[in-house]
Amino acid sequence: MSDFLSTLIGSPVAKRVGVPQPTRLRRYEPGTPLCDSPVLVAGEGRFAASLSESLRAAGLVTVGSVEEAIDTIGAVVLDLSSATDPEDLDALRVLGAPAVKRLRTNGRVVVIGTDPATLTDVTEVATQRALEGVVRSLGKELRRGATANLVLARGDASAGAWSAVGFFLSGRSAYVDGQVVRVDAGAGVDDDPVKPLDGRVAVVTGAARGIGADIARVLARDGATVVAVDVPSAGDALARVANEVGGTALQLDVTAPDTGTRIVEHAVSRHGGLDIVVHNAGITRDKLFVNMDEARWSSVIDVNLRSILRMNEALLGEGALSEGGRIVCVASIAGIAGNRGQTNYGASKAGVIGLVTALADQVRDRGITVNAVAPGFIETEMTARIPFATREIGRRMNSLQQGGKPKDVAEAIAWLSQPGAAAVTGQVLRVCGQSLLGA
Amino acid sequence: MASQPRPRAPRRAAVLGGNRIPFARANGPYAKASNQDMLTAAVDGLVARFGLAGERLGEVVAGAVLKHSRDFNLTRETVLGTRLDPRTPAYDVQQACGTGLEAAILVANKIALGQIDAGIAGGVDSASDAPIAVSEGLRQTMLAANRAKTPAQRAKALAGLRPGHFVPSVPENLEPRTGLSMGEHMALTAAQWGVIREAQDELAAASHRNLASAWDRGFFDDLVTPYLGVTKDTNLRPDSTVEKLSTLKPVFGRGEGATMTAGNSTPLTDGASAVLLASEEWAAEHRLTPLAWLVDAETAAVDYVHGDEGLLMAPVYAVPRLLARNGLTLQDFDLYEIHEAFAATVLTTLKAWEDPDFCRERLGLDAPLGAIDRARLNVNGSSLAAGHPFAATGGRIVASLAKQLKDNGGGRGLISICAAGGQGVVAILEA
Structure with a gap:
């Protein structure tokens, strides 16, 4: 029944009777341009010049003012970092404003500012903080798949700003809207823009299905050798994913005490090293707080949080994760906004955010970045089981008025895994279409 | 003058690992899965475990005992459906329950001779999706009609059809030359050797206990890939005890001396297994660590038709020949894998090796081979607990034994598998 309703609501009939139809989002395909040209680059900030140069090097046409553009505009990059x-x-x-008026379907607005945390003058802090309000509001105004995001620089280094701006302009960020990413002085280069993860070995937990399977696919597409990990009981689906991406399947329960060691041993002995770890494995055991039993509580905490803490000890040990390595955890907007019936899950996912923030500082000197992505409503087998009305509300309660795809989460993770994303660490990137939850 | 190519010295063949689907009792969860489906799943699981997608291997060798005529090229068709490079050649073998181990020996021998560098040996059987054929009378009539050149000749041929011709021919677990089932044969041998019921039930209980404990400690995490929602061998009864087994009624043999029950005999089973073998160099190039080496193997056959020897006694003859060739005694092994066709098979085999008269008269040995340390026998369970999809058993045993030897930090293991037609296949693994 609920499938029938879903079909109906997306049908041409529904469109004609006025049910709002979501825009088909522009999603990244290797070899395609970052975004449509021309890109308006404006503002007095310290990054505008180098960004224009990078955009042109990437094959895009840039303009300095809206008058220079003949017709519509593909993207708007506004550098307010010196405000x-x-x-x-x-x-x-x-x-x-004039440029946004002429913004194409699936267009982009990226604002660059200076991280207020690096400033001391109250007026300057207030001014830079104001940018967040602009971007978040603009995200809600933009239509037809366009997004607005903010990059906050922590210094003068431009590599990080370029990596983040490139991500926000591209189809990789299709379902990332109204978000803020801070970039520091960390510098890295993607040698091959089509295969930025070439030669890297990536481990993905919970890779048998859903978001995890797409993470494996996208990392492999970008050049990584993937070790796909999941519980032995999911081994058949895991084998299919591993074979599809030309990686290896490793049947392990993430809660076992020696899992981290076994992952390291497998990656190093079979693939010669370990560069990227994606902690994606997770479970839900929903129940209202007053009815929550011990099994539901502890299994969720153990799988979603404790296992990551335990595995990281081995993964960050001697001869394990390489210098310049990447750790990306999958959090959830439930860990930010909370969710009825999910005190256990919310605890675990908020815990993951704490872990990411704290660990990033500890491993910064090894060039390792630690980040989280927080998916919003993503179309998976899990969300397909939600009753129709609840699901339709969840799906539409965001600025893009649709659910995201597992691939959207995977793209964000793949970006954070790039050598070029060295300047992004200790952050939580929401992939939620600017969900109204936890805004 | 052109230089003669020098003969190459044989090299060692490594067992790198294995994969099987959980074994399931016949007419259960795999009832609608074909041999090709199951073998494909087993091979693809192996491909995933070892990152072999797109890899061209030297050869894939496998077989099935119960086989449809359309599956004449079963293994090659399987390869074409897997993620292996389609340019990987394959062939079928069939040596009854010895098929899986024989396939491993064949692959190992080609590796040893330098003819291939790596290969997969496997086996599969479905007792559920069994081939059902038309009766011999109908087949002959149809062939005669096909040969007919005129309508009159065709009508004449078809006039020979009788109602009885429409009864299909169902495969039976009978020895063609004696008309006895394997269980009936074994019952004769068990009675001859005086194998008692309690000993059989004890062996069966131990098999379930050992298999259950192997599952519990995660031993099969890198040996088994789930299939069709089955994550564990369905025949396994972790709570099996000698007391429970003792309540079952005998199904083979007659009267007082009947000792063989459904509990101490293997059930009809569906399943598939595959083993990856390679040369030392290939393993190193692929960053894979050998679990064990397939050192040597031997086959034997007995004349069970004329009553000279029991149907399942051939391994008893194969092992002393293998030991002599390798300068070993029966006690020089850390682990023993004796396929549990029936509990009585294992017990008879052990009794025969301990019997001075038998060893002297039948095996031509000065002294009996002697007893083995039973604590080293089938330590991770065997066919009584796991079930026995005929051709898949060899692969299950080779991979499990190789892994256990590796886990032990080295050692030597003996594999002994009896097969229909009075045959036996035995092999030595070393780590």
């Missing part, structure tokens, strides 16, 4: 006073903010409106 120090509230009156400087008006430049956003002056430069941006």
Whole structure:
């Protein structure tokens, strides 16, 4: 019944009677341009010049003002990183509004600012913080698959800004909207833009199905050798994924005490090293707090949080994760906004966010980054089981008015895994279409 | 003058690992799975475990005992359905229950001779999806009609049809030359050797106990890939005890001396297994660590038709020949894998090796081979607990034994498998 309703609501009939139809999002395909040209690059900030250069090097046409563009505009990059006073903010409106008016379907707005945490002057902090309000509001105004996101620089280094801007412009960020990413001085280069993970060995837990399977696929597409990990009972689906991506299947329960060691042993002995770890394995055991039993509580905490803490000890040990390695955890908006019936799950996912923040600082000197992505409503087997009405609300309660795909989460993870994303660490990137939850 | 190519010295063949699907009792969860489906699943699981997608291997060798005529090229068709490079050649073998082990020996021998560098040996059987054929009378009539050149000749041929011709021919677990089932044969041998009921039930209980404990400690995490929702061998009864087994009624043999029950005989089973073998160099190039080496093997056959020897006694003859060739005694092994066709098979085999008269008269030995340490026998369970999809048993045993030897930090293991037609296949693994 609920499948029938889903079909109906997306049908041409529904469209004609006025049911809003979501825009088909532009999703990344290897070898295609980052985004449509021209890209308006404007603003007085310290990154505008180098970003224009990088965009042109990537084969895009850039313009300095909206008048230069003949027709529509593919994307708008506004560098406000040098704004120090509230009156400087008006430049956003002056430069941006005419361009946004002419923004193409699936267009992009990326604003660059300076991380207020690096500033001391109260006026400057207030000014830079204001950018977040602009971007989050603009995200809700944009239609037809367009997104608005903010990059906050922690210094003058431009490599990180370029990596983040490139991600937000591209189809990799299809379901990332209204978000803020901070970039520091970490510098890395993607030698091959089509295969940025070439030569890297990646481990993905929970890889047998859903989001985990797509993470394996996208990492492999980007050049990584993938070790697909899941519980022995999911071994048949796991084998299919591993064979599809030309990787290896490793049947392991992430909660076993020696799992981290076994992953390291497998990756090093079979593939010669370990560069990327994606902690994706997770379970839900929903129950209202007052009815929550011990088994539900502890299994969720153990699988979703404790296992990561335990595995990381081995993964970050001697001869394990390489210098410049990447750890990406899958959190959830339930860990940010909370969810009725999910005190256990919310605890585990909020815990993951804490873990990411704290661990990032500890391994910074080894060039290792630690980040999390927090998926919102993603179309998976799990969300397909939600009753129709609840699901339809969950699906539409975001600025893009649709659910995301597992691939969208995978793309964000693949970006954070790139050598070029060295400047992004200790962050939580939401892949939620700017969900109203936890906003 | 052109230089003569020098003969190459044989090299060692390594067992790198294995994969099987959980074994399931016949007419259960795999009832609608074909041999090709199951073998494909077993091979693809192996491919995933070892990252062999797109890899061209030297050869894939496998077989099935119960086989449809359309599956004449079963293994090659299987390879074409897996993630292996389709340019991987394959062939079928059939040596009854010895099929799986014989396939491993064949692959190992080609590796040893340098003819291939790596290969997969496997086996599969479905007792559920069994081939049912038309009766011999109908077949002959149809062939005669096909040969007919005129309508009159065709009508004449078809006039020979009789109602009885429409009764299909169902495969039976009978020895063609004696008309006795394997169980009936074994019952004769068991009675001859005085194998008692309690000993058989004890062996069966131990098989279930050992298999259950292997599953519990995760031993099969890298040996088994689930299939069709089955994650564990369905015949396994972890709570099996001698007391429970003793309540079952005998199904083979007659009267007082009947000792063989459904509990101490293997059930009809569906399943598939595959083993990856390779040369030392190939393993190193692929960053794979050998679990064990397939050192040597021997086959034997007995004349059970004329009553000279029991149907399942051939391994008893094969092992002393294998030991002599390798300068070993029966006690020089850390682990023994004696296929449990029936509990009585294992017990008779052990009794025969301990019997001075038998060893002297039948095996031509000065002294009996002697007893083995029973604690080293079938330590991770065997066919009584796991079930016995005929051709898949060899692969199950080779992979499990190789892994256990590796886990032990080295050692030597003996495999002994009896087969229909009075045959036996035995082999030595070393780690």
